[in-house]
Amino acid sequence: MKNRLELLGITKRYPGCVANQSIRLCVGEGEIHALLGENGAGKSTLMKIIYGVVKADEGEMIWEGHQVEITGPSHARQLGIGMVFQHFSLFETLTVAENIALSLPKEKTGTLDELKRKIVDVSQRYGMKLDPDRYVHTLSIGEQQRVEIVRCLLQDLKLLILDEPTSVLTPQEVSKLFETLQQLSSEGCSILFISHKLDEVRALCHNATILRGGKVSGDCDPQQTTTEEIARLMVGDDTPFDKQFTKVEGSTPSLEINHLSFKSEDPFSTPIRDISFTVRSGEILGIAGVAGNGQEELLRLISGEEQCKNESVVLNGNPIGKLHPDQRRKLGIGVVPEERLGRGAVPNHSLAQNTLLTGFLNGLSQFGWIHYHKVKDLAARIISEFNVKSDGTEAQAKSLSGGNLQKFIIGREILQHPNLLVCSHPTWGVDVGAALVIHEALIRLRDQGGAILVLSEDIEELYKICDRIGAICDGRLSPIQPTDQVSIELLGQWMTGEFHPPGSPVDSQEATYA
Amino acid sequence: MLRLEKRPSDSRLMAYMSPVMAIILTLISGALLFAFLGQSPTHSLYTFFISPLTDLYGWSELGVKVAPLMLCALGLTLCFRAKVWNIGAEGQFIIGGLGGGYLALQMGNIESAWVLPAVILFGALCGLGWAALAALLKTRFNCNEVLTTIMLNYIALNWLLYSVHGPLKDPEGFNFPESALFSDFAMLPPLFEDYRVSVSLAFAMILMVAIWTLLSRTMIGFQISVLGEDAKAAQFAGFRAKRLVWLTLLICGALAGFAGVSEVSGQIGQLTPYISPGYGYSAIIVVFLGRMHPVGILLGSMILGLTFLGGEMVQMELAMPKSITGLFQGMLLFYLLACDLFIGYRIKLKSSAAKVAAAGS
Numbered sequence: 001m002k003n004r005l006e007l008l009g010i011t012k013r014y015p016g017c018v019a020n021q022s023i024r025l026c027v028g029e030g031e032i033h034a035l036l037g038e039n040g041a042g043k044s045t046l047m048k049i050i051y052g053v054v055k056a057d058e059g060e061m062i063w064e065g066h067q068v069e070i071t072g073p074s075h076a077r078q079l080g081i082g083m084v085f086q087h088f089s090l091f092e093t094l095t096v097a098e099n100i101a102l103s104l105p106k107e108k109t110g111t112l113d114e115l116k117r118k119i120v121d122v123s124q125r126y127g128m129k130l131d132p133d134r135y136v137h138t139l140s141i142g143e144q145q146r147v148e149i150v151r152c153l154l155q156d157l158k159l160l161i162l163d164e165p166t167s168v169l170t171p172q173e174v175s176k177l178f179e180t181l182q183q184l185s186s187e188g189c190s191i192l193f194i195s196h197k198l199d200e201v202r203a204l205c206h207n208a209t210i211l212r213g214g215k216v217s218g219d220c221d222p223q224q225t226t227t228e229e230i231a232r233l234m235v236g237d238d239t240p241f242d243k244q245f246t247k248v249e250g251s252t253p254s255l256e257i258n259h260l261s262f263k264s265e266d267p268f269s270t271p272i273r274d275i276s277f278t279v280r281s282g283e284i285l286g287i288a289g290v291a292g293n294g295q296e297e298l299l300r301l302i303s304g305e306e307q308c309k310n311e312s313v314v315l316n317g318n319p320i321g322k323l324h325p326d327q328r329r330k331l332g333i334g335v336v337p338e339e340r341l342g343r344g345a346v347p348n349h350s351l352a353q354n355t356l357l358t359g360f361l362n363g364l365s366q367f368g369w370i371h372y373h374k375v376k377d378l379a380a381r382i383i384s385e386f387n388v389k390s391d392g393t394e395a396q397a398k399s400l401s402g403g404n405l406q407k408f409i410i411g412r413e414i415l416q417h418p419n420l421l422v423c424s425h426p427t428w429g430v431d432v433g434a435a436l437v438i439h440e441a442l443i444r445l446r447d448q449g450g451a452i453l454v455l456s457e458d459i460e461e462l463y464k465i466c467d468r469i470g471a472i473c474d475g476r477l478s479p480i481q482p483t484d485q486v487s488i489e490l491l492g493q494w495m496t497g498e499f500h501p502p503g504s505p506v507d508s509q510e511a512t513y514a
Numbered sequence: 515m516l517r518l519e520k521r522p523s524d525s526r527l528m529a530y531m532s533p534v535m536a537i538i539l540t541l542i543s544g545a546l547l548f549a550f551l552g553q554s555p556t557h558s559l560y561t562f563f564i565s566p567l568t569d570l571y572g573w574s575e576l577g578v579k580v581a582p583l584m585l586c587a588l589g590l591t592l593c594f595r596a597k598v599w600n601i602g603a604e605g606q607f608i609i610g611g612l613g614g615g616y617l618a619l620q621m622g623n624i625e626s627a628w629v630l631p632a633v634i635l636f637g638a639l640c641g642l643g644w645a646a647l648a649a650l651l652k653t654r655f656n657c658n659e660v661l662t663t664i665m666l667n668y669i670a671l672n673w674l675l676y677s678v679h680g681p682l683k684d685p686e687g688f689n690f691p692e693s694a695l696f697s698d699f700a701m702l703p704p705l706f707e708d709y710r711v712s713v714s715l716a717f718a719m720i721l722m723v724a725i726w727t728l729l730s731r732t733m734i735g736f737q738i739s740v741l742g743e744d745a746k747a748a749q750f751a752g753f754r755a756k757r758l759v760w761l762t763l764l765i766c767g768a769l770a771g772f773a774g775v776s777e778v779s780g781q782i783g784q785l786t787p788y789i790s791p792g793y794g795y796s797a798i799i800v801v802f803l804g805r806m807h808p809v810g811i812l813l814g815s816m817i818l819g820l821t822f823l824g825g826e827m828v829q830m831e832l833a834m835p836k837s838i839t840g841l842f843q844g845m846l847l848f849y850l851l852a853c854d855l856f857i858g859y860r861i862k863l864k865s866s867a868a869k870v871a872a873a874g875s
Contacts, residue, residue, distance in 0.1 A: 303750070304752060305749055305750060324752045324754070325749070325750060325751060325752030326751065326752025326753070327752065328752075329752065335750070337750060339746070342744055342746055342747065343744070343746040343747050343750050344747070344750065345747065346740055346743045346744040346747045347743070347744065348524075348743050348744075349739075349740070349743060349744075353736070353739075356736060357740065357747060357750075357751050358750075358751055360733060360736075360751075365733050368732050368733045368734060369731060369732055369733075370731055370732060370733060370736060372731075396523060396524075398523070399522075399523050
């Protein structure tokens with residue numbers, strides 16, 4: 001197998017950190033090569049260097065046997081390199097064909113009709129159904145990703161770079177994408193696949209390069225290597241990764257949501273449509289779903305940032321739908337929001353001040369007077385008990401890495417002993433070690449009798465920690481059933497809105513109101 | 515080659531050095547300006563910044579300027595920390611002076627110790643009411659407070675002009691646009707005998723400590739700073755943004771109104787078209803120069819107060835125009851904002867080593 005791309009000694013420095021240090025990487029023709037690493041390991045920087053968005057400080061890049069210096073993305077595209085970013089760059093008010101026409105040189109596209117024919121050809125050949133006349137805003141996230149991929153395929157593609165492509169997809173969409181990628185690879189196109197989901201990498205990739213702290217920590221054949229071994233290369237210490245937690249049954253109802261419907265003033269929000277469920281004390285209830293299907297709105301309605309009919313949200317028998325967040329906290333709700341910096345924590349405030357942000361009701365202030373020594377004590381306890389890496393209680397929240405800030409926020413909520421904890425994406429973008437700390441803390445709270453609701457896109461995580469599971473789609477909630485009775489295929493159906501498979505309508509009805 | 519580079523975290527040192535650098539740059543530019551106008555730079559700067567403070571009387575005059583600046587700036591500090599951009603201290607000051615002055619004129623014949631507290635309180639309430647208009651417009655109708663408070667400043671000024679040219683004009687004043695003189699019972703006593711500085715300076719000092727405590731030790735101060743830094747976090751924690759907007763604007767209005775009534779019943783003794791030389795606007799510069807900290811406000815007020823005094827000195831001694839004060843204040847704000855860039859950024863020489871490596875590859 002000939003080498004398509006070879007990187008030698010690539011180094012890129014940013015103020016205060018070295019993002020890439022002497023990276024070597026080799027991708028053969030038709031090879032699907034995984035690039036693995038925790039957040040902040042330098043994967044994205046390396047991709048941007050290959051695609052010409054960022055210039056390396058040192059090092060060589062060899063493309064099909066010739067040394068090249070890529071001057072920018074258009075140069076990269078000329079060479080046959082295509083990239084699909086995590087966040088798509090599509091105009092929502094234009095059609096698929098118009099979007100693609102905008103990004104390709106005129107001589108490649110021809111007239112719009114010719115282009116449409118090409119789009120249909122390519123999408124059929126690779127099993128990615130796509131209608132060139134649809135407007136992008138009517139497409140699902142998975143379909144938008146197809147537009148991005150088809151856009152790359154319309155040029156003579158030799159290397160396709162995909163930056164965490166599966167994080168926004170349902171399990172069914174993921175397996176379809178993998179089929180396409182395997183077909184591409186068999187035709188000789190090389191693929192560089194960035195991910196931190198080890199199972200996917202093992203299922204798809206021929207080779208893997210693992211980055212840690214900006215350096216290559218190892219290469220492996222993922223099909224021959226266990227998930228644990230790969231994870232060890234990513235993290236580099238002896239954390240047990242694949243800890244299994246026992247499933248339990250909850251006791252008395254803690255949070256009851258009764259026929260909750262809600263439409264926010266924000267035109268871009270998802271309306272909540274007649275949702276009912278119960279979270280019991282001593283259990284973790286997980287709600288899966290692709291982002292933007294109402295999770296954010298549901299969380300705000302439970303936290304009190306949005307208000308609704310008083311009886312729609314009930315905590316320990318008290319209707320609380322009309323209460324403000326601080327009043328709900330007084331009754332024992334803890335909340336971990338999706339945005340850590342800029343909602344869960346004030347970026348410019350110290351960790352001590354951020355402890356006060358939600359802790360002010362728990363003895364940290366009296367008659368409006370702040371007891372700063374108590375604030376500092378609690379902040380120091382959070383830092384030590386949750387292993388938050390920081391420069392102490394006076395460090396600014398924005399100086400912490402995402403994972404450490406998340407440990408701090410979850411610690412802040414848990415140490416206030418909530419009887420209901422609502423978490424959005426508890427380990428999104430958090431490295432393996434920190435994720436374990438967070439999961440263990442949630443399980444501990446559950447075993448002490450806390451009720452926990454987890455909203456997450458990470459299905460693996462939900463299966464790991466949740467006792468019961470359901471999915472949200474377009475503001476509607478699927479049935480909720482014990483996790484071990486829900487197959488991943490069923491959960492995938494729920495995530496796409498198919499709640500009532502023929503044959504068992506009665507069952508699911510019962511489960512919804514159980 | 516020079517390059518601007520983002521610092522990993524904000525520089526605390528630079529946050530304190532920025533005002534010092536701004537003052538130095540203002541002095542240098544001022545010296546150049548004087549030289550260009552054909553004056554000796556050293557003598558001019560001496561006249562502007564040193565000679566006003568060579569005797570006790572000069573320090574007392576500085577106190578006369580510092581008190582209203584501090585009162586307005588303390589209120590503005592609360593607003594600005596909450597990112598409520600109240601530009602209306604000037605209008606609140608004028609309405610405070612106008613309201614208090616109106617009551618003093620109406621009570622001209624009453625000889626009672628209660629006249630002065632009534633006048634002062636009413637002046638502060640008038641300032642508060644003027645700020646309440648902006649608060650209502652912002653919280654109820656979502657009007658941008660920058661626009662509403664600036665417009666309210668002009669309404670306040672024209673109301674004052676109308677009053678002293680019309681209904682409140684002294685009938686025995688030879689048709690000058692001025693009110694009658696207040697009675698002695700409506701006048702604020704001086705802090706020291708033989709000096710003009712009034713007890714309002716003592717109030718300003720007490721309020722400085724009070725606001726400092728409010729900001730650093732109480733939940734209200736904490737809520738204000740959370741709202742200003744991160745409105746989403748304030749909502750997440752359950753702090754009521756609208757209440758905080760009302761609170762900061764009302765306190766600021768009351769303090770500016772108090773400053774206004776103290777000015778007319780402390781130094782001027784009547785209503786004139788010129789009760790404020792722009793204290794409410796200069797206080798904005800004070801707040802940024804003082805880094806939104808009460809002690810910084812005191813130092814900033816002294817520097818801005820000095821520009822008022824120095825401007826008067828160079829008018830008298832060097833026959834310079836009155837606008838020289840505004841020029842110095844403007845330069846100060848300009849340099850301050852420029853220097854503040856370096857709190858978040860630093861200048862770096864583009865490393866030549868990296869260039870060589872890039873060229874070699």
